[in-house]
Amino acid sequence: MNSNKIESSYFLGVRVDRLDTETAKDEVRKLVRKRDGIMKPVYFANVHSIFLALQDHQLMEQLNYAALTLPDGSGLNWAGKILGNPIVENLNGTDFTPKILEMAEHENWSVYLLGAEEHVINKTAQVVQLQFPKLNIAGYHHGYFLGQKEQKVIDDINSKSPDLLLVGLGSPIQERWIWENRDKLNVGAGFAIGGLFDFMSGEFPRAPLWMRKLGIEWMYRFLNDPGNKWKRIFIEIPLFIPLIIMAQLIPNKVK
Numbered sequence: 001m002n003s004n005k006i007e008s009s010y011f012l013g014v015r016v017d018r019l020d021t022e023t024a025k026d027e028v029r030k031l032v033r034k035r036d037g038i039m040k041p042v043y044f045a046n047v048h049s050i051f052l053a054l055q056d057h058q059l060m061e062q063l064n065y066a067a068l069t070l071p072d073g074s075g076l077n078w079a080g081k082i083l084g085n086p087i088v089e090n091l092n093g094t095d096f097t098p099k100i101l102e103m104a105e106h107e108n109w110s111v112y113l114l115g116a117e118e119h120v121i122n123k124t125a126q127v128v129q130l131q132f133p134k135l136n137i138a139g140y141h142h143g144y145f146l147g148q149k150e151q152k153v154i155d156d157i158n159s160k161s162p163d164l165l166l167v168g169l170g171s172p173i174q175e176r177w178i179w180e181n182r183d184k185l186n187v188g189a190g191f192a193i194g195g196l197f198d199f200m201s202g203e204f205p206r207a208p209l210w211m212r213k214l215g216i217e218w219m220y221r222f223l224n225d226p227g228n229k230w231k232r233i234f235i236e237i238p239l240f241i242p243l244i245i246m247a248q249l250i251p252n253k254v255k
């Protein structure tokens with residue numbers, strides 16, 4: 001699905017596109033302008049999703065064949081430097097998606113917000129509307145609908161036919177849901193945005209700027225949600241760089 005013109009790097013077999021903010025925005029613009037009734041997946045690859053993909057072949061394929069797979073987080077920054085092939089820019093979803101919403105407002109695109117708990121998505125819709133007053137928020141729905149209510153949600157999205165759908169169900173549920181429903185959804189592009197709605201609504205505070213600048217936002221997220229995030233800190237992050245180095249030493253086995 002990736003137009004072959006985009007240059008990519010591979011981290012433990014997972015494709016990551018080599019784009020800066022402006023070029024990534026241009027690519028999203030193309031996806032929306034050429035919308036053809038099949039939603040185009042836009043994913044963010046980070047250390048956690050790469051570990052999930054190593055254990056889930058379908059997720060690996062979804063990341064590798066998405067319209068865009070953007071580099072998310074300092075882990076990829078470090079790994080790229082070690083491999084002598086630095087990523088062009090850290091396009092993490094929390095910072096990049098608001099830039100897409102700004103573009104959507106400017107381009108008169110409509111947006112549907114899907115995910116998080118009900119009070120969180122209600123608040124997010126208000127906050128987004130305040131931040132981008134002219135943005136057309138076509139609709140929104142909480143993220144606890146899988147199973148019986150799924151068709152109703154799909155019908156609601158299709159009745160609004162938004163240009164963008166932001167899906168925040170957490171990895172790998174959101175990537176799978178976007179992938180499996182992409183040809184049922186009359187949407188331009190579908191973004192897998194993880195816990196973004198929790199941040200935008202103010203439900204979870206974002207790390208202070210100094211931590212983000214140091215590339216240690218993951219530490220702050222762990223301290224705020226240790227029960228769910230401990231594996232990322234104590235297993236995935238420490239293993240990631242050694243695995244990247246090993247994969248480099250055994251070329252042709254794992255890219």
Ligand code: UDP
Pocket residue numbers: 115116117142143144146168169170171173193194195196197198
């Ligand atoms: N979530 C949801 N539906 C589900 C499971 C999770 O809407 O069935 C939401 C949850 O409320 C949270 C987000 O998905 O807003 C997951 O956030 P997290 O930061 O854990 O995402 P990840 O980093 O795993 O992508």
